[in-house]
Amino acid sequence: xxxxxxxxxxxxxxxxxxxxxxxxxxxxxxxxxxxxxxxxxxxxxxxxxxxxxxxxxxxxxxxxxxxxxxxxxxxxxxxxxxxxxxxxxxxxxxxxxxxxxxxxxxxxxxxxxxxxxxxxxxxxxxxxxxxxxxxxxxxxxxxxxxxxxxxxxxxxx
Numbered sequence: 442x443x444x445x446x447x448x449x450x451x452x453x454x455x456x457x458x459x460x461x462x463x464x465x466x467x468x469x470x471x472x473x474x475x476x477x478x479x480x481x482x483x484x485x486x487x488x489x490x491x492x493x494x495x496x497x498x499x500x501x502x503x504x505x506x507x508x509x510x511x512x513x514x515x516x517x518x519x520x521x522x523x524x525x526x527x528x529x530x531x532x533x534x535x536x537x538x539x540x541x542x543x544x545x546x547x548x549x550x551x552x553x554x555x556x557x558x559x560x561x562x563x564x565x566x567x568x569x570x571x572x573x574x575x576x577x578x579x580x581x582x583x584x585x586x587x588x589x590x591x592x593x594x595x596x597x598x
Contacts, residue, residue, distance in 0.1 A: 443540060444507075446542055452503060454509075466512075490514055490516075498515050499514045512533075513533040515530045517556070
């Protein structure tokens with residue numbers, strides 16, 4: 442059973458939210474095979490988001506009872522396929538005890554509004570193929586899978 446949320450606010454993240462956001466990312470990355478929790482790396486990444494509000498956003502769900510209990514991030518890229526900006530959505534997570542109350546839906550709606558205000562014509566995201574609850578969540582919201590595979594190579598600094 443979910444813990445009820447009262448006095449809830451969906452809002453952009455603030456620097457004071459970093460410890461809670463790092464904890465949420467630790468939870469998310471612990472269930473994804475491609476990533477590992479690394480609090481120092483997550484702090485650096487989150488700080489990059491906070492320093493680039495014109496091209497990136499961290500939306501949070503904050504509630505009076507528990508502080509930050511959910512997050513979603515997005516950043517703008519150029520889509521040649523759409524001939525416009527597109528937004529990469531990442532890091533969508535709500536603490537397990539608060540799931541099932543529409544908070545993830547509200548986070549994604551806030552990210553979508555942010556992206557549309559900046560001229561984005563598409564939202565896209567990656568989801569772990571083994572995370573059946575997340576995949577079903579995105580399907581229920583009207584997201585569609587693509588035929589593309591995600592590929593990566595790490596660059597050394």
